[in-house]
């Protein structure tokens with residue numbers, strides 16, 4: 001089959017890889033000059049089934065409400081006249097019951113676990129190098145109260161098959177001796193030993209090269225401007241470089257998918273949630289983290305990536321704006337200096353912002369639509385690097401008419 005994949009982020013490229021493996025003739029279209037150049041560029045790099053919690057939870061409405069009045073660094077929501085945002089927020093609030101939160105978390109966890117397995121298969125097949133770190137992830141808590149809540153909260157993931165080690169400070173510095181400077185600042189931690197990390201941008205570009213060698217065509221620097229229909233089928237994709245046709249079209253446009261789905265009458269509740277990242281070279285190897293982690297109180301993630309450290313933070317509802325200013329990185333910088341003083345070279349740091357393609361439930365929309373030859377693979381949200389490999393395989397199986405290897409409850413497009 002001739003399949004056109006719209007978008008060369010990590011979701012589009014992993015999809016192209018799985019489709020090519022199944023013997024399809026694949027063309028990928030993206031406006032960027034290379035793969036993973038938008039949200040998949042600067043994420044925290046965590047492959048973290050151990051962090052599959054959905055954002056919509058009974059606590060979330062209070063947090064959202066407070067963020068309207070406080071200039072919070074972790075979550076920023078402002079009163080804007082954006083009907084898409086408010087419609088998304090209403091759907092999000094409907095998912096904030098304990099029952100919905102538990103069901104959405106289980107659906108997310110199932111996809112994340114499967115996705116990590118597919119990632120391992122892909123790494124074994126391709127031998128891609130991407131600053132992989134398989135020492136697990138540390139979830140750090142600064143006080144007894146948040147630590148106890150974290151241990152309680154983790155049970156749902158443990159029941160779903162994730163392993164966690166509950167650590168006091170002595171245990172933490174055994175896992176990562178670089179945290180020795182955090183004595184007196186961290187009360188306890190959970191260590192998810194099976195979680196891992198790696199550079200999503202490096203991986204995706206290497207996988208795009210593998211795809212190219214296997215005959216996949218990439219049309220970069222090509223902006224998609226419209227999708228043509230003929231009855232219940234997609235008849236073509238309009239771009240600024242001309243019309244592209246195929247037997248089947250897969251929409252993997254991340255936060256931008258709703259621009260096209262809306263015109264086609266397809267309900268795709270994806271809204272961009274902005275996040276920020278600093279990447280800096282390691283200055284002092286001894287002081288630098290060996291194991292990635294999340295400061296659960298400040299909601300800042302830190303990830304060792306080869307000879308670099310990446311710090312990420314903030315969930316901000318600000319439409320499609322990807323600009324940033326120095327103050328956006330204050331909390332991430334403070335956490336870096338607080339936990340790993342002197343480890344990174346801020347004078348040579350690079351700064352970035354990207355848009356998480358979030359659904360209210362936190363689960364993506366994968367699969368067929370009301371158009372017989374149009375499939376979605378979008379909405380992987382704050383865990384798109386983790387979920388991409390499994391999402392791609394699930395979609396490829398659906399296109400092949402096979403039953404996906406996992407229960408797809410909560411992750412389908414219809």
Ligand SMILES: Cc1cc2nc3c(=O)[nH]c(=O)nc-3n(C[C@H](O)[C@H](O)[C@H](O)COP(=O)(O)OP(=O)(O)OC[C@H]3O[C@@H](n4cnc5c(N)ncnc54)[C@H](O)[C@@H]3O)c2cc1C
Nearest residue numbers: 007009010011031040043044046224254275383384385386
């Ligand atoms: C700060 C931050 C930290 C994160 N940390 C993690 C993490 O640790 N682990 C994790 O699993 N996930 C993480 N994520 C989430 C993850 O990065 C995203 O879910 C993932 O990158 C989404 O991939 P995507 O392919 O759907 O979207 P994108 O990477 O945005 O790809 C969409 C592609 O579509 C193209 N496109 C859009 N419109 C058009 C058009 N009109 N014409 C042509 N091309 C178009 C874009 O150029 C882009 O390449 C993080 C995100 C952020 C912002």
